[in-house]
Amino acid sequence: xxxxxxxxxxxxxxxxxxxxxxxxxxxxxxxxxxxxxxxxxxxxxxxxxxxxxxxxxxxxxxxxxxxxxxxxxxxxxxxxxxxxxxxxxxxxxxxxxxxxxxxxxxxxxxxxxxxxxxxxxxxxxxxxxxxxxxxxxxxxxxxxxxxxxxxxxxxxxxxxxxxxxxxxxxxxxxxxxxxxxxxxxxxxxxxxxxxxxxxxxxxxxxxxxxxxxxxxxxxxxxxxxxxxxxxxxxxxxxxxxxxxxxxxxxxxxxxxxxxxxxxxxxxxxxxxxxxxxxxxxxxxxxxxxxxxxxxxxxxxxxxxxxxxxxxxxxxxxxxxxxxxxxxxxxxxxxxxxxxxxxxxxxxxxxxxxxxxxxxxxxxxxxxxxxxxxxxxxxxxxxxxxxxxxxxxxxxxxxxxxxxxxxxxxxxxxxxxxxxxxxxxxxxxxxxxxxxxxxxxxxxxxxxxxxxxxxxxxx
Numbered sequence: 001x002x003x004x005x006x007x008x009x010x011x012x013x014x015x016x017x018x019x020x021x022x023x024x025x026x027x028x029x030x031x032x033x034x035x036x037x038x039x040x041x042x043x044x045x046x047x048x049x050x051x052x053x054x055x056x057x058x059x060x061x062x063x064x065x066x067x068x069x070x071x072x073x074x075x076x077x078x079x080x081x082x083x084x085x086x087x088x089x090x091x092x093x094x095x096x097x098x099x100x101x102x103x104x105x106x107x108x109x110x111x112x113x114x115x116x117x118x119x120x121x122x123x124x125x126x127x128x129x130x131x132x133x134x135x136x137x138x139x140x141x142x143x144x145x146x147x148x149x150x151x152x153x154x155x156x157x158x159x160x161x162x163x164x165x166x167x168x169x170x171x172x173x174x175x176x177x178x179x180x181x182x183x184x185x186x187x188x189x190x191x192x193x194x195x196x197x198x199x200x201x202x203x204x205x206x207x208x209x210x211x212x213x214x215x216x217x218x219x220x221x222x223x224x225x226x227x228x229x230x231x232x233x234x235x236x237x238x239x240x241x242x243x244x245x246x247x248x249x250x251x252x253x254x255x256x257x258x259x260x261x262x263x264x265x266x267x268x269x270x271x272x273x274x275x276x277x278x279x280x281x282x283x284x285x286x287x288x289x290x291x292x293x294x295x296x297x298x299x300x301x302x303x304x305x306x307x308x309x310x311x312x313x314x315x316x317x318x319x320x321x322x323x324x325x326x327x328x329x330x331x332x333x334x335x336x337x338x339x340x341x342x343x344x345x346x347x348x349x350x351x352x353x354x355x356x357x358x359x360x361x362x363x364x365x366x367x368x369x370x371x372x373x374x375x376x377x378x379x380x381x382x383x384x385x386x387x388x389x390x391x392x393x394x395x396x397x398x399x400x401x402x403x404x405x406x407x408x409x410x411x412x413x414x415x416x417x418x419x420x421x422x423x424x425x426x427x428x429x430x431x432x433x434x435x436x437x438x439x440x441x442x443x444x445x446x447x448x449x450x451x452x453x454x455x456x457x458x
Contacts, residue, residue, distance in 0.1 A: 037160055040174040045154075047207055051181035054202035081186030081217035082228065091151065092126050093210040095200070097133035098221035099185050105222065116141050116164075118223040123147030129154065129208055130226065133200070134161055135183045142166050154204070156180055175203075185217045252279070252286055266295065277308040285374070287333040289340060292356045296331060296340050303328040303342055305356075316354070322363050323350060332375035332427075336382060343372045343386070351404045365404025372398075376427035383407070385427060390415070 102114045116139035121130065123145055131154040132140050142165035144150055150170055155161060158177040166172060180203045184196040201212055216224055253276075255264035262281035267274060268288040277295065279286060285298040286306070297306045297313070303325065304315040318325045323344075330343040338357060341364070344350040348367035354360070371389040378385060384400040393415035399408040 040155065040160065040176070043172050043174045045173045045175050045179060045207065047175075047179060047203075049179070049203060049206060051178055054199045054206075079216040079218050079224070079228070081215065083187045083212075084214040084228070085212075087211060087213055089210055090126060091129060091208075091210055092124065092213040092227075093129045093131065093204060093208055094213055094226045095131040095133060095204070095215045096221075096224040096226065097183065097185055097215070097217040098135075098138070098224075099183075099219045100134075100136040100221075101138045102220050102222045114222070115139060117221045118143065119226065120223065121145060121148040121150055121226045122229075124149050124227065127151040128226070129210060131156060131204060132161070132163075133157070133183055134159075135185075137161065139164060144170075154207075156183065156200070158183065173207075185219060187215050187217070250274075252283065257281070266297075268295075278311075279306060279308070280313060285329070285331040287331045287340060289333050289338065289356055290335060291338045294356060296333075296354075296356075298328045298331060298342075301327055303331075318352065319361055322352070322361055323347065323366070325350075325352060330372050330375045330386065332377045332384060332386075334377045334382060335379060341375060341377070341384065343375060345371055364402070368404055370398070370406075374427040387427065 096119060098117055101117045105112050105114045117134075118141045119130070119132070120143045121128065124147065127149045129152050130150055134140075134157045136157075137159040139162045140155075142153070142163060144165070144167065150167075153163070153166060153170060153172045154175065155163070155172060156175045158181065163172060180200070182196040182200040182203065184200055187197045197215075205211055214227060216226075216228055218224075250267050250269065252263050253265045253267065255262060263279055263283040264281075265276050266279045266283070266286040266288075267276040268286075269275075270288065270290060270293070279295075279297060280299045282300045283297045283306075286295060287297075288295050295306045295308065296316075297304065299306075299313060302313075302315045304313055306313055323346075325342065325344045325346070327345040328342050329345045332341040333339070334341060334353075338355060340354045340356065342352040342354065344352060349370055349372070350366045351364040351368060353362045353364050372386040373389055373394060375384055375386040377383070382402065384402075384404075386398050386400060387394055388396050388398050390396075394412065395415045396409050396411040398406050399410075401407050
């Protein structure tokens with residue numbers, strides 16, 4: 001009987017020890033939580049605004065000045081949402097936003113616990129205000145490189161967060177959910193049904209007196225780099241106050257009607273002279289054919305001739321004997337052959353050609369097996385360049401011969417998401433170069449500018 005009693009006592013002691021150890025651990029974690037809550041409370045922002053302010057329509061669109069920069073990021077490390085703009089203010093305001101941190105990480109081939117996000121601030125020329133936005137309980141690991149002039153850190157979160165690596169001489173200010181309840185993961189309008197980005201922008205600019213310099217947003221985050229940079233970041237600068245013609249101004253232009261984006265005008269070159277005409281609001285593609293001096297458009301999934309002087313649209317139908325064209329998407333003009341190319345996104349994809357002078361239609365290719373978003377003809381070779389969709393993502397640029405067969409492909413390192421209509425996109429040719437032009441329909445400025453472009457060399 002003695003032996004079982006000793007086993008029972010040992011088991012009871014081990015059980016009590018484990019319970020005490022667990023209780024001690026819970027008390028320790030609770031003390032860490034309480035300390036973090038108290039630190040945030042001690043550094044709470046003293047402001048006049050509260051949650052729900054800055055939500056009126058008057059504050060929805062006008063956010064930043066006319067000199068802007070748009071950046072297209074093709075790096076695999078790019079954030080899901082990226083906005084950067086040129087500024088003349090004497091300080092920079094950088095915002096990083098994460099819905100939640102990644103729960104696990106791979107470090108040297110080993111799986112390790114996550115639940116933290118690294119923020120690396122590189123050397124900066126101007127003082128920096130860093131805003132950390134999160135939607136869940138997490139740890140921000142800060143790493144300020146030599147020359148990083150971080151003036152203060154702002155924390156916006158509905159839950160408790162920890163900061164690791166914050167220098168003692170850098171103050172922290174906390175915005176609780178009662179003060180500021182906007183936690184956008186993206187700046188795009190379609191990702192902000194409750195106007196969260198605009199409310200965050202207004203609150204931060206009211207508190208700091210600064211306009212947002214950059215915004216990076218991710219659903220599940222592991223790391224942010226501030227200021228964000230990568231060799232695969234393409235930048236185009238445009239002064240929207242300037243009317244000087246350039247490859248940026250050619251093609252379709254867009255305007256706002258409330259919170260929607262509609263086509264406004266079409267700019268083209270006629271004998272070297274830049275001309276601009278109004279087009280119907282539902283226009284999604286337009287070309288100018290110099291021989292006939294006519295403009296052809298796709299409007300409301302109808303292809304036809306646009307008489308801008310009379311304001312009349314004449315739908316053009318494919319003649320009997322050729323497949324009916326139900327979904328015209330993209331247009332291009334072959335000036336040498338004086339033909340209009342029309343891509344019809346139906347029956348596996350079809351490519352039609354029209355000679356306007358003779359009203360002659362031809363089916364160039366059928367069942368091509370790809371979806372084309374935009375097209376342009378290389379004037380030197382007569383070859384067709386087109387952007388291709390795979391699923392809902394823009395994945396590559398194709399070079400096609402006159403029979404519609406693919407001869408060369410140029411894949412994007414990071415496909416562009418078209419699933420929610422984020423982008424308006426077209427291919428544009430100025431006198432000497434070919435460009436792919438993208439216009440975001442939800443830019444946070446009052447205008448649709450800037451227009452981003454990628455130079456095409458295939």
